[in-house]
Amino acid sequence: MKKIKKLSKFLTIIPIIYLLSACDKNVTISNYNNHIKEIKIGVTLYNQDDAFISTIVKNIEEIAKDKENDGNYKIIINVLDARGSASEQSSQVERFVSQNYDVICVNMVDRTTASTIIDKAKASNIPVVFFNREPVEEDLDRWNKLYYVGAEAEKAGEMQADIIINAYRKNKQMVDRNGDGKIQYAMLEGEPGHQDALIRSEYCIKAMEKNGIELEKVADDTAYWQSAQATAKMSKWINTYGDKIEVVFSNNDDMALGAIQALEGQNRIKNKPLVIGIDGIPKALEAVKKGTMIGTVINDSWKQADAIFNLAYKLATHGDMSSVQGLEKGKYIRTAHTEVTIDNVDLFLQKSTDK
Structure with a gap:
């Protein structure tokens, strides 16, 4: 009988110990979950082969790692490449929505399809940060959780002009090689309908003319921001116009480098254009240092990446959006440009190495 009582007491103790241990286990899990939270940021790109866009993405990933080390959040950055397909990009956004991402960052294939992307995100209450390719204002005004990060395209065009104007004033013969009092130029444009391509081209030429420099357009064409296409276009122009072109304005560095490749492959050109x-x-900075490019205009990929990530992080953590630096009209962040020539290129080469 004593044995039975002892066994009964033992059996009573077991559930109590189990419950205590179970409670302790639950507390541990709860504390862990409260300590480490997960943020999921989806990024969809028009084309990851674009050197500038690729640099922005790398910077975002680096900034996210630093932030993860400093904070209480596990940060997942999932980057998808739409490879120029608007329908593929739409599917990628749907995927982010279905997987309950906290924020979606979009570098649009086609800025006219922004409304489709917005509708998908809005239906699931997932904020969107557009970057580099700006939706029309009417689309961004459709919801209070839409943002845009980019640069001042007008300034980029004006600074291109400024570099050529300064070169012209310092050494007119270096620019106006045939001495006819005007500059014969070619324009490599990014792509049809892209707002930055249109604005950069327009304001570059306007700034030249405003400063009293007469221009003659010899050729212009789109090369879709790509070096290989620019090489093909430039090769065709060389064969058609010979050494008539005195300046080549390019909407981005990749195309400028493509033009240089074509020029260097044509030894019959006596005087290469600027x-x-x-x-x-x-x-491009290396080309400026070498002298094969007269200059470039820095479109700060680090500042843009920082702005994109900061917006996404604030949105994912339900932070105070009014505290975001540089936010204009509650939804725009535009980063500044910087002119680069042989006079200051070493400074920026050093900065790019440091990063």
């Missing part, structure tokens, strides 16, 4: 780009990618 070539100028926009973005300030490392290869």
Whole structure:
């Protein structure tokens, strides 16, 4: 009988110990979950082969790692490449929505399809940060959780002009090689309908004319921001116009570098035209240092990446959006440009190495 009582007491103790241990286990899990929270940020790109866009993405990933080390959040950055397909990009946005991402960052294939992307995100209450390719204002006004990060395209065009104007004033013969009192130029444009391509081209020429410099357009064409296409276009122009072109304005550095490749492959050209780009990618800075490009205009990929990530992080953590630096009209962040020539290129080459 005593044995039975002892066994009964033992059996009573077991559930109590189990419950205590179970409670302790639950507390541990709860504390862990409260300590480490997960943020999921989806990024869809028009084309990851674009050197400038690729640099922005790398910077975002680096900034996210630093933030993860400093904070209480596990940060997942999922980057998808739409490879120029608007329908593929739409599917990628649907995927982010179905997987309950906290924020979606979109570098649009086609800015006219922004409304479709917005509708998908809005239906699931997922904020969207557009970047580099700006939706029309009417689309961004459709919801209070839409943002845009980019640069001042007008300034980029004006700074391109400024570099050529300064060169012209310092050494007129270097620019106006045939001495006819006007500059014969070619324009490599990004793509039809892209707002930055249109604005950069327009304001570059306007700034030249405003400063009293007469221009003659010899050729212009779109090369879709790509070096290989620019090489093909420039090769065709060389064969058609010979050494008539005195300046090549390019909407970005990749195309400028493509033009240089074509020029260097044509030894029959006596006097190569001055070539100028926009973005300030490392290869372009090296070309400026070497003298094959007269200059470029830095479109700060680090500042843009920082702005994109900061917006996404604030949105994902339900932070105070009014505290975001540089936010205009509650939804725009535009980063500044910087002119780069042989006079200051070493400074920016050093900065690109440091990063």
